[in-house]
Amino acid sequence: DAGVIQSPxxxxxxxxxxxxxxxxxxSGHNSLFWYRQTMMRGLELLIYFNNNVPIDDxxxxxxxxxxxxxxxxxxxxKIQPSEPRDSAVYFCASSSWWEQYFGPxxxxxxx
Amino acid sequence: GEDVEQSLxxxxxxxxxxxxxxxxxxxxxxxxxxxxxxxxxxLQLLTYIFxxxxxxxxxxxTVLLNKKDKHLSxxxxxxxTGDSAIYFxxxxxxxxxxxxxxxxxxxxxxxx
Numbered sequence: 239d240a241g242v243i244q245s246p247x248x249x250x251x252x253x254x255x256x257x258x259x260x261x262x263x264x265s266g267h268n269s270l271f272w273y274r275q276t277m278m279r280g281l282e283l284l285i286y287f288n289n290n291v292p293i294d295d296x297x298x299x300x301x302x303x304x305x306x307x308x309x310x311x312x313x314x315x316k317i318q319p320s321e322p323r324d325s326a327v328y329f330c331a332s333s334s335w336w337e338q339y340f341g342p343x344x345x346x347x348x349x
Numbered sequence: 350g351e352d353v354e355q356s357l358x359x360x361x362x363x364x365x366x367x368x369x370x371x372x373x374x375x376x377x378x379x380x381x382x383x384x385x386x387x388x389x390x391x392l393q394l395l396t397y398i399f400x401x402x403x404x405x406x407x408x409x410x411t412v413l414l415n416k417k418d419k420h421l422s423x424x425x426x427x428x429x430t431g432d433s434a435i436y437f438x439x440x441x442x443x444x445x446x447x448x449x450x451x452x453x454x455x456x457x458x459x460x461x
Contacts, residue, residue, distance in 0.1 A: 280453045281392075286447075293447070294448060333449075338441075340394075
């Protein structure tokens, strides 16, 4: 298995632009998680899905953030409009019954 | 809600054993995890332990779980320079909300 796949790996954008991060979970995993990691706040859970349904989005910072999972093999995290404080590494992770594996992350820089 | 705490730094001499400690608050946690993150990389699942186990060993790694004290530890035997990384402890309660709560990570520094 190729593991969790994220794209793009790096994204540099200007403040106010829309950013879309993509994730392909491991086949057969039924849960998907989006995390954000910064030096200041560490690793934060933004949202997670179970069987494609959002279960808990309490970690989503504000309405500028949205996430979808239209099917079992694809999820997106969108930021619109982006702000410099959104600069971070965004990780997607997928989980089977007991194991959770992370993707390589997308490093987002908003200037 | 669940909280996971770990010390931020640990320095160990090469060849010695490293012991990274973690405490959690949810006594109903079902799985406990250790992840390793090297600079510029994602989180790599090292090992996990189910809550009905006391110990799990995998090559140089030994995980000890004390449910009474809600304390988890990761021992790395014969620490090598390649072990230099940040180690995250995480707890998961699959009977409640299935969220995986992470500690802030322990940065392991290897001394020559």
